[in-house]
Amino acid sequence: MHELVRTKRAAIPWDLAVLTAIAVTVPVGISLLLMSGDAAILGLGVLTSIGALVASIADRGGPAVDRVRRIVANAVAGAIGMAVGALVLGNEPATVIVIVVASLLSGIAGVVSGLVSGAALQFLVYSIVGSGIDFGLRPLWLAPLILLVGAAWRFGLTWIDIAVGSGRRRAPERMAVAAVYSSLAAHLDALGTAESEAARRDVTTALNQAYDLMITTRTSLAGRDPRWRRIVTLLNATTPLVEAVTTVVVEGDPLPAEVPNALRAIARSIEDPHAPPPTLPPPDRSTPGRAALSSALRVVGSLLDGDDPATTTVPIQRPDAVGLPRPSARDRVAGLRDHLLGGGETWFAVLRLVVCVAIAQAASVLLPLERPYWITLTVAVVMKPDFGSVFARAVQRGLGTAMGVLLGAAVVALLPGGWSQMLALAVFAAGMPIAIRRNYGLFATFITPVIVILLELAHGGDPGIIVSRVLDTLIGCAIVLVFGYLPWPSTWRSARELGDRVAQVTSDVAEYLSVALGPNAADVVAAVAARDGDDETDPAAKPAREENDDRIVEQARSRSSARRATYRSLSDLRTRVQQTLAEPPPVSTAAAAWWPQIVSLERVTDAITSTAIRAAQSRAQPDQHDVELLHAALTELSDAIRERRPPETLDLPDDALLNSVADEVGAARAVLAA
Secondary structure, three states, X not given: OHHHHOOOOOOOOHHHHHHHHHHHXXXXXXXXXXXOOOHHHHHHHHHHHHHHHHHHHHOOOOOHHHHHHHHHHHHHHHHHHHHHHHHOXXXXXXXXXXXXXXXXXXXXXXXXXXXXXXXXXXXXXXXXXXXXXXOOOOOOOHHHHHHHHHHHHHHHHHHHHHHHOHHHOOHHHHHHHHHHHHHHHHHHHOOOOOOHHHHHHHHHHHHHHHHHHHHHOOOXXXXXXXXXXXXXXXXXXXXXXXXXHHHHHHHOOOOOOHHHHHHHHHHHHHHOOOOOOOOOOOOOOOOHHHHHHHHHHHHHHHHHOOOOHHHOOOOOOOHHHOOOOOOOHHHHHHHHHHHHHHOHHHHHHHHHHHHHHHHHHHHHHHOOOOOOHHHHHHHHHHHOOOOOOHXXXXXXXXXXXXXXXXXXXXXXXXXXXXXXXXXXHHHHHHHHHHHOOOOHHHHHHHHHHHHHHHHHHHHOOOOOHHHHHHHHHHHHHHHHHHHHOOOOHHHHHHHHXXXXXXXXXXXXXXXXXXXXXXXXXXXXXXXXXXXXXXXXXXXXXXXXXXXXXXHHHHHHHHHHHHHHHHHHHHHHHHHHHHHHOOOOOOHHHXXXXXXXXXXXXXXXXHHHHHHHHHHHHHOOOOOHHHHHHHHHHHHHHHHHHHHOOOOOOOOOOOOOOOHHHHHHHHHHHHHHHO
């Protein structure tokens, strides 16, 4: 229950809250002002506000190009869905067929992309709305057109917001990269406290979000835009910083406050290019971690001063690692084909959606309900296969919608029609973008009264909607749980699948060990030592120096790539477990049992990172036989998880350089054995 009602921490998007309140309220408010007893004018205003609602749900902030794409895709898909639904309005057999086919298309679209998936959901939702509500507009294409007008009205407000902030066009990217530096400062602040683990996870989350944002928003211009390249380079420069901070945390000695303060000053200078330059602390080489941190800070300082990153001595990942070419249309089609032909889980999810929608449509036809389309709407939104835990969404939707219906019905029944309802509508609409970032059930609590008020304005207030809406919602959620969740084998296999995921992540950690401390890493340590002894004034030694530098850079990139992939896998696994904790027993019980193992794997990964940094700073080569012992122990741990047996007790090295890794691997083995 705690997982179901738990809210996430998130900043309040005041701009989106204001835009949504204005966009949804103004059209219906104008129609109330002009209607003069004409219900048709009020209907036009309500439908325009519904179109603005479609665009408002799509606008989640971020880069301008993404906001525009989401609004346009969702609005067009919603209008097409409403047109399709209107064609079968009043024809029950045709309605059932059309809505089932729409659910099939919506489910399949989930494997294409997030943009297409969101648009497909709006297509399904408004197919249901169009087939269940007669807005009294003729010809049939008029209602979808008005919906598009409402979306265009919200799009216009978004465009004004983008234009006003044109000087901050890249603010989302700047904010995301700055958040990485701020999270590193918070991690250092939490050193030695109970919040240290949570702070480390915040660093991983900030890195994931920053790289995801930079990759998904790249354009053809980005590769030639020096400002974009500079931001990407500053993001890539966090790689040695993250490794150094991890090492400092493992070392355990607190740093002076000027170090995290410098990281926060760097974050402020990234957010605002006009901010004063940060003051970096003096170099500190008292420990390997501090030496690496001082070196990484010096690189970032040179980047902020405008120096070419190629001239820095500490290797960093170049921007072209992020500016990857976009996949071609043929590649996208091939990927979709592979998903559909080889993805059994995808088809299971789509089949579950189609079955539940068909049952909801049958219930709508057979049960004597006033507005039964609400049942199918509930099923469509809850069962969307790529939107997270079905059980959690069903419970959250049921609770949130029930609460939202009570709020909306109270507004309709108790407040006099007109401007008092408009004020309530604005408040609920403003709460939607705030709630969606925190909890799905909370979002349902805000969006439901918006829909109730709009639809009841168009069709006249009726106190009976209190019972009707709650009953329809509970029926829809019951269909999801009984027919879309409980009977399916994948529901009860999830505990075993989670164990397989833990085993795979353990293999990823073993691979990271080989990259960070294996033979190539040892060769690089030797190359660094050789470079230290070179006479840089000797022209004859230049080819060997350049070869050594290339090896050092390549190993740094490999280690960085493996570390990021491992932490990403651990982060995804932790998210999966958190979602599964919201499931009923025995699934949630199994998820809780894996939690200590995930924590132990995170500690192993931290130990590998710190050991690699200490080896590089001290020019010490790890004994490859000892590294192989650690790799064998992690591989055995992965095999034991897959085979559901206690791990065998293999020898671990007794070496000063590798002691921390050996200790954490031993602890992970003990956790599994327990």
